Each structure stands twice: as C-alpha cells, then as structure tokens.
Amino acid sequence: MKRIVIVGGVAGGMSAATRLRRLDESAEIIVIEKSGFVSYANCGLPYYVGGVIEEEKSLLLQTPESLHARFRLDVRVRTEVLKIDPVRRSVLLKDLNSGQESELSYDVLVLSPGASPIVPPISGVERALTLRTVEDVARIVDQVSKKPQSAAVIGGGFIGVEIAENLIHRGIKTSMIEASDQVLAPLDPEMASLVAREIRANGVELYLGASAVKIDESTVEISSGEIVAADLVIMAIGVRPDIHLAQDAGLEIGPRKGIKVDEFNLTSDKSIYAIGDVAEKTDSLDGSSTLVPLANIANRHGRIVADHIAGRKIRPVKTIGTAIVKVFDLMIATTGWNEKKLKATSRAYHVIHAHPNSHAGYYPDAKQMTLKLIFDPLTGEILGAQGVGIDGVDKRLDVISTAIRGGIKAQELADLELAYAPPFGSAKDPVNMLGYIAENVISGLVETAQWDQIEDYRAKGYELVDVRTQGEFDRGTIPGAINVPVDEIRERAQEFQGKNLLVTCQVGQRGHTASLLLKSLGFNPVNLDGGYLLWSNSPAAKELVQKK
Numbered sequence: 001m002k003r004i005v006i007v008g009g010v011a012g013g014m015s016a017a018t019r020l021r022r023l024d025e026s027a028e029i030i031v032i033e034k035s036g037f038v039s040y041a042n043c044g045l046p047y048y049v050g051g052v053i054e055e056e057k058s059l060l061l062q063t064p065e066s067l068h069a070r071f072r073l074d075v076r077v078r079t080e081v082l083k084i085d086p087v088r089r090s091v092l093l094k095d096l097n098s099g100q101e102s103e104l105s106y107d108v109l110v111l112s113p114g115a116s117p118i119v120p121p122i123s124g125v126e127r128a129l130t131l132r133t134v135e136d137v138a139r140i141v142d143q144v145s146k147k148p149q150s151a152a153v154i155g156g157g158f159i160g161v162e163i164a165e166n167l168i169h170r171g172i173k174t175s176m177i178e179a180s181d182q183v184l185a186p187l188d189p190e191m192a193s194l195v196a197r198e199i200r201a202n203g204v205e206l207y208l209g210a211s212a213v214k215i216d217e218s219t220v221e222i223s224s225g226e227i228v229a230a231d232l233v234i235m236a237i238g239v240r241p242d243i244h245l246a247q248d249a250g251l252e253i254g255p256r257k258g259i260k261v262d263e264f265n266l267t268s269d270k271s272i273y274a275i276g277d278v279a280e281k282t283d284s285l286d287g288s289s290t291l292v293p294l295a296n297i298a299n300r301h302g303r304i305v306a307d308h309i310a311g312r313k314i315r316p317v318k319t320i321g322t323a324i325v326k327v328f329d330l331m332i333a334t335t336g337w338n339e340k341k342l343k344a345t346s347r348a349y350h351v352i353h354a355h356p357n358s359h360a361g362y363y364p365d366a367k368q369m370t371l372k373l374i375f376d377p378l379t380g381e382i383l384g385a386q387g388v389g390i391d392g393v394d395k396r397l398d399v400i401s402t403a404i405r406g407g408i409k410a411q412e413l414a415d416l417e418l419a420y421a422p423p424f425g426s427a428k429d430p431v432n433m434l435g436y437i438a439e440n441v442i443s444g445l446v447e448t449a450q451w452d453q454i455e456d457y458r459a460k461g462y463e464l465v466d467v468r469t470q471g472e473f474d475r476g477t478i479p480g481a482i483n484v485p486v487d488e489i490r491e492r493a494q495e496f497q498g499k500n501l502l503v504t505c506q507v508g509q510r511g512h513t514a515s516l517l518l519k520s521l522g523f524n525p526v527n528l529d530g531g532y533l534l535w536s537n538s539p540a541a542k543e544l545v546q547k548k
C-alpha cells in the first residue's frame with residue numbers, strides 16, 4: 001500500500017488529500033497539521049474579528065473525525081513536521097501535546113505548509129499580532145474583547161485592509177500604516193486612490209509612505225516621527241513562503257524564494273510535491289516564476305497533484321493572479337499584470353479606463369464603477385485589468401480573467417454576448433464597453449492620453465478643452481482647461497484653429513464623441529482617457545493641490 005504524507009491540512013493539503021482518496025481507495029493518506037485545526041477557512045478569519053462571522057465554528061469546515069469518517073484520512077493535528085529526510089524518505093514528527101518525537105516514512109510527500117506573516121525586526125514587535133491561523137484569530141479576538149481604545153494595522157495589503165475594516169466594525173479607533181505611497185500593491189496608483197478615499201471615509205487614519213519604526217506600550221512610532229495610538233497592533237505587511245523544511249532537506253528553492261516545482265508541482269526530489277503558498281508558480285504572461293498566495297490556485301494545485309499521484313493525465317496550470325477584496329462598501333478586483341509591473345519590464349502596453357454602471361442607469365440602485373484594462377497595443381492581447389466599485393466589479397473581472405485564460409483579445413471583449421436585463425447589466429455591458437474602447441484605440445480611430453500625461457501634453461503646446469457643460473465645468477475642472485461644451489463644438493471650432501487639442505469630459509465618453517467630431521473637422525485631438533473623474537481621484541490631482 002502506497003503511503004502519502006501531506007504536510008499542512010488546509011487549502012492545498014486538504015484538497016490534495018480528499019481528491020486523492022476519491023481517486024484511490026487503497027492509498028494510506030496521512031495529513032500532518034501543526035495547528036489545532038484542519039480545513040479551516042483562513043479567508044474568513046478577518047470577518048470573525050469584526051463579528052460579521054459570529055461563531056468560530058463557522059470557520060471550521062471539517063474535523064479530523066469528519067475527514068476520517070468520509071475519506072478515511074489519518075489527520076494528525078497539533079503535530080509538526082520538524083524535518084524531512086529525503087534519502088530515507090521519512091519525516092520527523094513532533095506531537096505538540098506530549099512533546100514526543102517520532103519518525104514517519106512516506107512513498108510520496110506533499111508539502112503544503114503555506115506562507116508565514118513577515119515580522120520586521122523593530123523594537124517592541126513582540127506585541128504585534130499576526131493573522132494566519134485559527135489560533136491567531138483567537139488571540140486577536142481575545143484582545144478585541146478587552147475593548148481597546150485604539151488599534152494600528154501595519155500594512156495596507158489584502159489582509160491589512162480587511163482587518164482594519166473589521167476593527168472599525170468593532171468600534172475601535174483604527175490607524176493603518178503603509179510604507180509605500182498606496183494601499184493594495186496589485187493596483188495601480190489611480191485605482192488605489194479610490195480605495196484610500198474609502199478607507200479614510202470610514203474613519204481609518206491612513207498613513208501612506210510611512211513605516212512603523214517602533215512599537216511601545218500603547219503606541220506605534222512611524223518613520224515620519226508621528227506617534228499613532230495603538231492599544232492593539234496587527235502586523236500585516238505580507239507573507240513569505242514557509243520554505244524552511246524544504247531548504248533543510250536540500251530541495252531546490254526558486255528565484256522568488258518559494259519551492260521550485262515543475263509543471264506537475266514536483267520539487268527537485270521526485271518523491272516530493274509542493275503546492276499552495278509555499279510553491280512558486282508560473283506566470284501565464286511571460287512564463288516567469290511568481291508567487292501567488294491565494295486560495296484558488298492552492299486548491300487547484302492540490303487537485304492536480306492528487307491526479308498526478310494517481311497516474312491521471314493533468315493539465316498544468318499557469319497563473320494570472322486574479323484576486324478580489326472588500327473594503328467597506330467597495331469591491332476591488334484585479335487580474336493579470338498591473339501597469340507598474342509592465343513599466344518595470346518595458347513591455348509595450350496600452351491602458352484604457354471606463355466608468356460604467358453596474359446595471360442600466362434607469363433601473364434603481366445602479367452604481368458607477370471604475371474599470372481599467374491593459375493590453376498589447378498591436379495584438380490586443382489582454383495583459384491585465386483592475387476594477388473598483390460598489391457593485392458588479394466581481395462579475396466584470398471574472399469575465400476578463402476568463403478572457404485572458406481563453407486568449408480572447410481586448411477588442412474581442414466587444415463581441416461577448418453577456419447576460420442582460422436592466423437589474424443585472426446593460427445592453428452594452430461594462431466588459432463590452434472596454435472592448436469598444438479598445439477597438440477604437442487599437443484601430444487608430446482615436447488617440448488617448450492618460451491622467452498622468454496631461455502636463456506632458458501641455459508642455460508640447462496642447463490646449464486642454466473641457467467639453468462638459470458650463471455647470472459641470474464650474475463645479476470643478478482640470479486647472480488650465482477651457483470650456484467648450486461638446487454640443488457647441490461645430491459652431492466654435494474656429495477658436496481652435498492652429499492648435500493641438502487635449503479633450504476632456506467627465507469620464508471620457510463625451511470626449512470621445514468630441515474627438516471624432518474634431519477629427520472630422522480637420523483637427524488632431526487627443527482624448528483624456530477616464531476624463532475628469534479619473535484625474536480628480538488620481539495622485540496627479542493630489543500633487544497639484546499640494547503644490548498650491
């Protein structure tokens with residue numbers, strides 16, 4: 001009988017174990033888990049802190065007993081794998097209750113120990129709590145139940161923003177300290193600004209571009225010199241793959257400091273697989289090694305490894321890194337590469353933004369969202385997308401991530417027949433709209449400029465023309481713009497003679513109409529993508545306010 005030992009009994013490990021049992025009734029499957037729980041919903045942990053999920057037991061999806069009853073798995077909790085001996089094909093176990101150590105041999109070993117929160121070596125850091133396991137969340141909930149006056153969340157990534165929201169739900173005065181100049185690193189800055197606004201609007205004191213330098217008894221000192229009140233401190237600055245077992249065993253470690261695996265998730269030792277947060281993934285865009293510490297790919301790779309062990313044919317999975325997070329009333333989703341990464345690799349790309357409604361504007365409760373699509377300027381290959389909004393962002397980003405997987409080009413998003421009735425969408429769905437805009441850009445019908453290029457165009461002598469109504473213009477415009485409403489362009493075109501024009505409106509749509517009209521009148525206009533709305537929420541607008 002083949003013995004398969006699995007290290008880590010949550011997302012990747014338990015997917016592998018249960019799938020394997022379904023495929024092979026005869027295998028001996030032993031799951032070793034050092035925490036007291038298996039198959040728990042770590043993604044739900046922040047919501048237990050906030051009381052949105054009321055019962056701890058709701059997070060516990062299975063127990064060793066239920067897994068034995070249904071799958072005949074031998075699940076050993078509070079048992080840690082201390083060492084792997086790849087030559088003897090055995091692991092050294094420690095029973096964390098009794099302290100006893102023992103050796104367990106394996107035919108196949110699957111490593112899914114996940115990733116550990118990064119804890120920087122700053123003074124007083126031992127007071128900071130991290131969030132990864134059920135035990136971690138119990139510690140945080142215990143502190144929260146003592147009714148702290150204030151909390152500081154260090155790190156503005158996915159877990160940081162979720163925990164900050166939940167601390168606010170608990171009525172705790174919460175600050176967030178983020179070292180970079182934006183929250184949610186997978187977003188580009190103009191999209192992250194929308195999230196920062198939401199965070200602040202909900203009462204979180206947000207410090208950007210500042211890192212925690214010292215944790216005292218009830219405060220955190222940050223690099224700007226400011227002192228932040230913090231009865232409770234949560235450290236959420238990111239995770240790193242838990243590779244120590246693999247490293248000790250001499251398994252090859254990849255360039256991103258995760259375990260290097262092949263297309264079947266086999267490590268450099270052909271009896272050992274690695275899956276989940278601990279393993280490096282292959283980026284679907286350029287084939288490079290990447291880390292994607294997310295549940296979907298951990299589960300998918302768990303299944304693939306089980307199939308491979310059972311001798312089934314598998315389809316290797318590359319990653320595009322699709323993610324979503326809730327921040328108060330906003331949903332924020334991303335897929336593929338962002339513009340920051342594309343800039344860093346100097347790959348050619350084109351960006352478009354749109355501000356469509358979640359469903360038909362005339363049907364109650366339609367909510368405007370901001371979508372960003374990034375694609376190859378020549379072929380239209382979709383390179384990435386981001387969305388921020390109150391409703392419907394999840395659906396659009398999922399369609400786009402599916403399009404990326406299927407090789408559908410940006411301009412072909414126009415062709416997708418998406419479900420529509422007024423309560424659910426629009427006859428021109430937001431995804432179709434992105435396709436229409438991409439088609440216009442790729443075919444050369446219109447030229448567009450980005451929110452951060454306005455000064456460059458100005459320097460080249462472009463006149464900035466705001467084509468919204470006088471009323472909209474009076475309520476706020478990009479400094480230096482002149483107002484010629486789109487409906488007056490035909491009559492007033494002579495005012496533009498000899499000028500290059502950068503056209504702007506509220507979201508880019510009237511600007512597009514104006515640009516085509518101006519083109520037909522003999523001008524060479526450039527339309528400001530995303531319009532005043534995108535610019536006014538972007539770092540460019542903030543810089544201008546600061547300069548004043």
Ligand SMILES: Cc1cc2nc3c(=O)[nH]c(=O)nc-3n(C[C@H](O)[C@H](O)[C@H](O)COP(=O)(O)OP(=O)(O)OC[C@H]3O[C@@H](n4cnc5c(N)ncnc54)[C@H](O)[C@@H]3O)c2cc1C
Nearest residue numbers: 008010011012033034043081113114276277293294295298
């Ligand atoms: C608070 C939080 C919120 C999250 N939210 C989301 C979300 O909304 N969406 C999303 O896609 N992803 C989310 N994630 C990430 C997601 O949970 C992980 O990507 C996923 O669980 C990774 O699966 P894994 O099997 O690699 O590791 P894990 O699920 O972390 O499991 C690893 C297990 O291995 C055990 N272990 C480690 N070392 C040993 C050892 N030596 N011996 C025995 N056992 C060991 C650990 O105790 C742990 O229980 C979240 C993570 C956290 C912590």
